[in-house]
Amino acid sequence: MSKPSDLVQGTLDMLLLKFLALEPMNGFAVSQRLKQVSGDVLQVSDGSLYPALHKLEQEGWITAEWKTSEYGRRAKYYSLTRLGRRQLEKEADNWGRLSSAISRVIKLKEA
């Protein structure tokens, strides 16, 4: 499976989990949200988004169900599972440690 080259490996999973932690939504909404929140910094193509969602579902971290949206349209809605919440905490933790460590390194004064 191809991964977006400009994202640190595994980060996409974490972002998706986080979005779905906020509220259940369908794939299209996720893609909109990604764009809104991160501006153009995190470029995730639709072609990478869906396989990533399916992988998360396969892992049991998110679950999907077909619902009719407010505009009377059937769509597949993803929501976080208990396992997914735990996974999100773990990944957020890791991410926090990693980013602070990297920041510390970057902030070292040059002699």
Next chain:
Amino acid sequence: MRPEHWLYSIPLRLRSLFRWAQADQELDDELRDHLERKTEEYVAQGMTQEEAHRRARLDLEGFEQTKEKCRDARHVTWIQDLIQDLRFSLRMLRRSPGFTAVVVLTLALGIGSTTALYSMVEAVLLKPLPYYDASRLAVLWTDNVRKNLHQERTSYPNFEDWQKQNTTFEDMAFASAFTVNLTAGEDPEHLLAGRTSANLFSLMGVKPILGRTFSSEEENRGERVIVVSQGLWQRSFDSSRDLVGKSLEVDGVRMSIIGVMPRSFEFPARNVDLWEPLTVFPNWSALKNKRNTPSGFVVGRLRAGVSFSQAQADMDVIAAHLARQYPELAANLDFFGFHVNMVPFSIYFTGRDVRSALWLLFGAVVLVLFIACTNVASLLLSRSASRSTELATRMALGAGRKRVVRQLLTETAVLYLASGALGTALAAAADRLLIRSVPTDIPRLHEAGVDFGVLSFALGLSFLAAFIFGLFPALTAPATDPHWALKQSGRLFSATSTVVRLRSLLVTGEFAVAVILLVGAGLLIRSFLRVQHVDPGFRSDHVLTVRVVQSKLKSETKWRDFYEQALRNIRAIPGVEAVGAIDNFFFASFPDETVIVEGHPPLPPGTSLSQVTDDGISPGYFQALEVPLLRGRFFTEQDGPTSAPAAIINATMSPRFWPGEDPVGKRFKFAYETEGDRWITIVGVVGDMHRDRLTRDPVSEIFLPLSQHPARGMDLVARTSADPRSFATAVRGAIRSVDKTAPVLNVSTLEDALRDQLAPTRFQTLLLSLFSSLAVLLSAIGIYGLIFYSVTQRTHEIGIRMALGARPVQVFRLVVGEGGRAVLLGIAIGIGGALSIERVLRNELFGVTATDPVTFVAVTVLLCFVAFAACYVPACRAMHVDPMVALRYE
């Protein structure tokens, strides 16, 4: 992965797999929905409908590609590949039904017979015994080192000392098996009873299915209580729940029933029907203090964590201690000694003979399976070679090498699994047939059948064989370069020669294994023929034998009167020409008596030469069996209870004890008769009889007149003028007319009894012969297939050679040469292997050595002939190839 994780992912994966169409449709819907929304968004931004749609698709990086990626994310492709492979395999196999049938039948025979034998091995040898933690149970024999008798019974005082002094056993129990008669009814029933210490039941860890077992208090008080077997309960009491409290008359004594033991409890002997406290022995008060009277045998439960060798060491210490404590006994040459021989309970239970016979047959059948698999591998090899164009096409179209190998392995696995299923069905049928035809009573054999363990074995075996024997045909196939293979359009000379080389190798292996099996079977057959030609020393035709065991009569005089009268009555039956009796016609134990010869120094003790058997016989016994008298006279009515003690000895004994002398008129006495001076005079010498097994050398035997040595039980033999079976009722009636309570057992003809003795050997020989015939047949098919293949593939080449002037003989040599070399090499290797099976077969053979040259030569000649015959047909075809036709071919 965590288990809860599987909880989610497994159903999803199964869904992706089995509701593949639905999952795919949903994926399609989801992405389509996305596309629509995206398009709407772009339209809202001011694009035309077409432009918006194009952009949306572009963003998705290709609709189908993304779908494929999503499917990949679900990790199910390998299973779909597998399903595809399976479908393809089934299609391929259906397309060549002949090939499929030959392969499946060959393999089903191999897997089926292996599975059938395995189910027996499992039931008899591998399944845990029906006792609590049976691996900690041991039987403790007294080891009579001096007389070379290692599994002897133990005296009760010795048992008590073992029990008190050991540090390695949780507990020990004492038991002996006895035949008793149920005497209440009109027709007395003859049963096997266990007389045991009360702790036997708890030690073995088996609970009664009804009531209770006796306590040690009851044992010590000598109460008349018994526990009956499930079999007896069903047979005689119709499984009545209120059995407890009822009573049974055993040997004339009323015993009250307190419990029922389950069928699985077969101790101290097989088919034991009731258990009584040891104290039921009429002479128990004397028996329990006699250290030099062996009266029962001992079973012990090791403490947890104690090994058999530790326990044996412990018992050795106790033995040494007892020997110091009782020096006068230890010095007595006739005493059985204090040594202990521990045998794991499982070995005691099944018997060493059965164990080795089963493993031998199982080994043989695995070799047959090997040959079957080799044949199939050989077939697959040429098949994948003939499919090289197809495989090359697939590789050229982008299939990876791994993928092609997997495809071929799947095909093989399908073949093997189908054969495994058929084989298991065959095994289930074979099991029933074999169990019915096995002539001996093998413990737990009737439990053999296709159960979970056997099914797993068959499945595992099929997979393992498919992998081992399928892998290398699969690996050799795609090794060819696709470009080259395609250009040759199927006629691959070099590929053919590789296949022929590999197949020759397989043929070599087959013939090597066939030699080993055939030599084994040949040796057993030769040995069996030898046994059948042994002269038993008596005439066995027209003889009826019956066994009578007295129970009501208690004194020796009454026994004697009873048997003398019974013999007279039988003699009076019209058609009975002679009649006789002996206390045991066949003996199973080793000779264990020692005698002192008047005027001779005693023979060195502890050798089989110095030990003798003694039996009481009636005057007419030798005449009834037509045993030749070599010297002196037979017993007559004059050898009565009060006349001078007389004995007849056999031919083997005479030179051992009276070398160079005429023993008639000489005197001896038994070593056990320490007090008194009862010298016995020899009145005659008779020819040797094989009363043990035909395969054993005769031992020294002493016969004493029945009148002077009456016994409770006797074997009666009657020589009849017509078919002895027709006299059974009359003989039974003649005995009953003396005492209607006397049970008449084992009514049989002497010929049948002798045949029964040989039946296990005959059966084993038969099975092994069957397996080796199968091996020869399969090997013949193997070499036939090889030559046939090579001829078919080389028709073109042969045509050219013949066109250039090759003579038919040269062609014949060319075609047969390679296969012939393979066969000869295989036979040579096989002979080498067969020479090393001596260790396995040595104990099974009689009158032939395991390196018997006749067998080896016969096997070699037979196999060469079979191989030549199998080569001949295809080779003839090669010789008659018409060069013109062959050259025009393609």
